[in-house]
Amino acid sequence: MTDLIFHHFATSPFSEKVRIAFGIKRLAWKSVLIPNMMPKPDLMPLTGGYRRTPVLQVGADIYCDSQLILLELEKHVPQPPLLPADKAGEARALATWIDRTIFWAAVGMVMGAMGDKLPAAFREDRSAFSGRSFDVDALKAAAPAARDQTYAQLVLAEQMLADGRPFLTGAAPTIADCALYNPVWFLLERLGGGKPVQPLDLLPRLVDWSGRMKAFGNGTPIEITSTDALDIARSATPAACAVDPRDPSGLKAGQKISVTPDDTGKVPVEGVLVGLTPDRVSIQRSDPRAGDVVVHFPRAGFVVLSL
Ligand SMILES: N[C@@H](CCC(=O)N[C@@H](CS)C(=O)NCC(=O)O)C(=O)O
Known part of the structure; x- marks a missing residue:
């Protein structure tokens, strides 16, 4: 399994929402401690401007918002299930x-x-x-x-x-x-x-x-530096994703778009649309320090605009 790299800080409650899920799944995970306020110079190359905490990195794939992070965690570590089919x-x-x-x-x-x-x-x-x-x-x-x-x-x-x-x-x-x-x-x-x-x-x-x-605890964090995380992104290739051709937005793969949270930390992230499902919108971007990355956002609570 590719390492799950979690960017967070100790007192962040949205990070604890995910850390407790790591505990339930008894997971060993890579921990990158980030500042609790701007500037976040080693996070921005990965996210393209998304500033909220936490962020999950899997190689060159960057997952923003705890909502999407928990969906992604479930894919990588299905047991014990936190999203059983009937619930x-x-x-x-x-x-x-x-x-x-x-x-x-x-x-x-x-x-x-x-x-x-x-x-x-x-x-x-x-x-x-x-x-x-x-x-x-x-x-x-x-x-x-x-x-x-x-x-x-x-x-x-x-x-x-x-x-x-x-x-x-x-x-x-x-x-x-x-x-x-x-x-x-x-x-x-x-x-x-x-x-x-x-x-x-x-x-x-x-x-x-x-x-x-x-009592579930937080699993086993293994600390790495933010520079290690950037190196990992640069040497990895993002996973393939696809744009649902029936999506009601009518957006098409290859379009330039921006994605912005609708409530707090409203910084638009711009990139090329590479993935669109009912759960997530994914954009490709590149950065000299992070290389080619795909940044994934949940659909709920995010504003997507064509540029
Ligand atoms: N909807 C977001 C909310 C995240 C959020 O508001 N996180 C707080 C910390 S707990 C934050 O980003 N504060 C500003 C910062 O860390 O720069 C999520 O579920 O991840």
Whole structure:
């Protein structure tokens, strides 16, 4: 199997969503630690401008966004399954809900509580990243509302566990559990020092569930440098992919396009369309340090424009 190279940083909750999946699959993986804010001089040659964390690299194929990273992980390491055929749609839909709602409510709680302790450079970076001013006083004032939203959303997960099932969709974890672990871990680590904080103190099944998830660990990271990762990309050849001729976008292989996240870190990445499926859009680009690479993005949550 070609090595899975994961670009991340320790305190990143979206990275923990993937690291816990590595743990469930008991995987040994290559770890590249990247900065937690711009600039990211050794990541940009690989992604072409996509700046968010995490990113997965497999040779000269670069996978952006945890949504797509987990789909790709499942292809490379199918056992134990995180997307069993009878639960795949349900698990992916739950993960989308969690990523787009619970995560942001939890961020509101964490930033309201500790935003004033973060360095000015980080606050400026996150203002540019989100397109909203990182206003410490406004975040503090909004923290109670963020706590209430976190509670209202997490209660739904608590209800899913109410029949005694150990994981969100049944007896074994799926990507929905990995997605939920992201904000729950963030709250526990950042606000609770590992102990249940509000509103988790009112959600005992979820707290037990988080203990079961934590026990999976993160697999075995083997650290490599960002320069090693660039060398690996340069000496590899991207895997073949194809453009679905029935895709409703009408896009054709060989067209120049840009792909941009629709929510945060809205930096367009430009390249030549080489792959298009219902799940992903893939563009080829080259860079003097990374060589010829194909950068893959999920379709959901990304804006694709012909240039
Ligand atoms: N939808 C993205 C969201 C990723 C995201 O927002 N990651 C945060 C870190 S947890 C980030 O990119 N922060 C800015 C940065 O790392 O530069 C995903 O699922 O990967």
